Amino acid sequence: MKLPAPLHVFNEGLAFLLEVVALVVLAWWGWQSVDPLALRLLLAVAAPAAAATLWGLFAAPKARIAVPLAGVLAVKTLVFGAAAxxxxxxxxxxxxxxxxxxxxxxxxFATLDRRAAMHQRT
Incomplete structure (x- = not known):
């Protein structure tokens, strides 16, 4: 299912916004989850940093390590699930x-749209 251009742009923009929200929520959770200030700072930085690293390695459009769709979806599930x-x-x-x-x-929608775009190229 190929999305119409305006819906494609909206969905991609929403995807980016959701990624940023996930990182903010993980930092917020890290800040609120423990008592000692040093541990708060560590967790508030480490949780979103770990999520961003996983995302950049495996799930980003220009990921450093190419993995099959199932791998990309697993990383997205892990990061977004952790934020939820x-x-x-x-x-x-x-x-x-x-x-x-x-x-x-x-x-x-993003997965269906990208798969349809890939099939149109071949």
């Missing part, structure tokens, strides 16, 4: 659920 769980753990149950639903719909 972090939001839930902070007591933001509605936000966690809404985020997970929007991510699922966005990722589904």
């Amino acid at each position: 769980v972090a939001w839930y753990a902070m007591g933001r149950h509605t936000w966690a659920t809404a985020f997970a639903v929007v991510v699922a719909v966005n990722t589904t």
Whole structure:
């Protein structure tokens, strides 16, 4: 299913926004999850840094390591799932659920759109 151009642009922009939100939520969770200040700082930096590193290595459009679609989706599930769980753990149950639903719909449309584009090129 190839998305019309305006919907494709909107979905890609939404995907980027969701990626940024996931990193912010992971940092926020890291800051709120422990007591000692040094550990807070470490977790607030390490959680989003780990997610960004995984994303850049395996899930980004220009990922350093090419993996099959299943691998890309696994990394996206891990990063977005961690953000949703972090939001839930902070007591933001509605936000966690809404985020997970929007991510699922966005990722589904993006995957179908990219697969259709790849089939048109061959």
